Amino acid sequence: MNNCIIRIKDISKRFGKQQVLDKLTLDIEKNTMTSITGASGSGKTTLLNILGTLEKADEGQIMVDGSDITGFDKKAVCEYRNRMIGFVFQAFYLEPAFDVYRNIEVPLLIRNDKEDHKRRIEEMLSAVGLESKIHAKVHNLSGGEQQRVCIARALISKPKILLCDEPCGNLDSVNSSNIVKLLRKQTENGTTVIMVTHSHEDAECSDRIVTLCDGRIVDDEGMR
Numbered sequence: 001m002n003n004c005i006i007r008i009k010d011i012s013k014r015f016g017k018q019q020v021l022d023k024l025t026l027d028i029e030k031n032t033m034t035s036i037t038g039a040s041g042s043g044k045t046t047l048l049n050i051l052g053t054l055e056k057a058d059e060g061q062i063m064v065d066g067s068d069i070t071g072f073d074k075k076a077v078c079e080y081r082n083r084m085i086g087f088v089f090q091a092f093y094l095e096p097a098f099d100v101y102r103n104i105e106v107p108l109l110i111r112n113d114k115e116d117h118k119r120r121i122e123e124m125l126s127a128v129g130l131e132s133k134i135h136a137k138v139h140n141l142s143g144g145e146q147q148r149v150c151i152a153r154a155l156i157s158k159p160k161i162l163l164c165d166e167p168c169g170n171l172d173s174v175n176s177s178n179i180v181k182l183l184r185k186q187t188e189n190g191t192t193v194i195m196v197t198h199s200h201e202d203a204e205c206s207d208r209i210v211t212l213c214d215g216r217i218v219d220d221e222g223m224r
């Protein structure tokens with residue numbers, strides 16, 4: 001694969017005696033959307049968390065954009081997460097006391113990013129179709145709208161890789177379909193999207209579906 005942004009080689013992970021990932025190898029092409037599916041407990045979230053440096057692999061190597069993230073120290077991990085990674089989770093983790101604008105602004109404030117916040121947030125809200133909700137309190141939004149705020153919050157830092165863990169887990173099928181299309185669209189803007197999902201329907205919208213069983217890849221409907 002020429003245009004590869006992630007190279008996972010022989011990654012293993014155990015929790016206690018349980019082998020959760022077992023010498024897993026996977027290359028992911030830039031600006032594509034890959035779905036990771038598989039039964040409960042097959043290691044999907046663990047794989048995503050290792051890619052996001054929320055967990056550490058016991059063995060193996062992961063090259064992301066040419067750097068070995070398994071060898072990163074604390075400072076490099078922070079830089080990597082800030083510069084490269086956006087996270088979208090099933091449980092939205094929005095701050096209920098803040099309005100939509102402030103929720104999306106949080107990553108810019110944390111990074112002390114001086115660029116024009118208002119313009120960027122307005123652009124981002126327009127991209128996710130929520131311009132009219134800019135000053136709404138997040139608890140007044142529907143589940144689909146809240147997830148769109150999360151996507152805007154994840155994208156505001158212009159990550160190269162968007163890691164999504166069951167982003168539609170709390171949504172009905174119409175909202176799920178809209179969210180998956182929105183995620184897919186980000187591949188046109190220079191973002192590589194990796195989504196963990198139980199839903200075959202949601203996975204079908206991606207370029208590639210990788211299926212795990214007991215921490216190994218058992219099916220790879222690659223780059224259709």
Ligand SMILES: Nc1ncnc2c1ncn2[C@@H]1O[C@H](COP(=O)(O)OP(=O)(O)OP(=O)(O)O)[C@@H](O)[C@H]1O
Nearest residue numbers: 015016018020038039040041042043044045046047
């Ligand atoms: N921090 C942890 N400590 C101990 N065991 C863990 C930990 N995280 C995950 N596990 C175990 O590792 C296995 C794989 O978990 P993981 O969350 O990666 O699976 P999954 O495929 O994402 O499952 P699901 O679809 O149910 O979310 C599970 O048996 C889980 O209980």
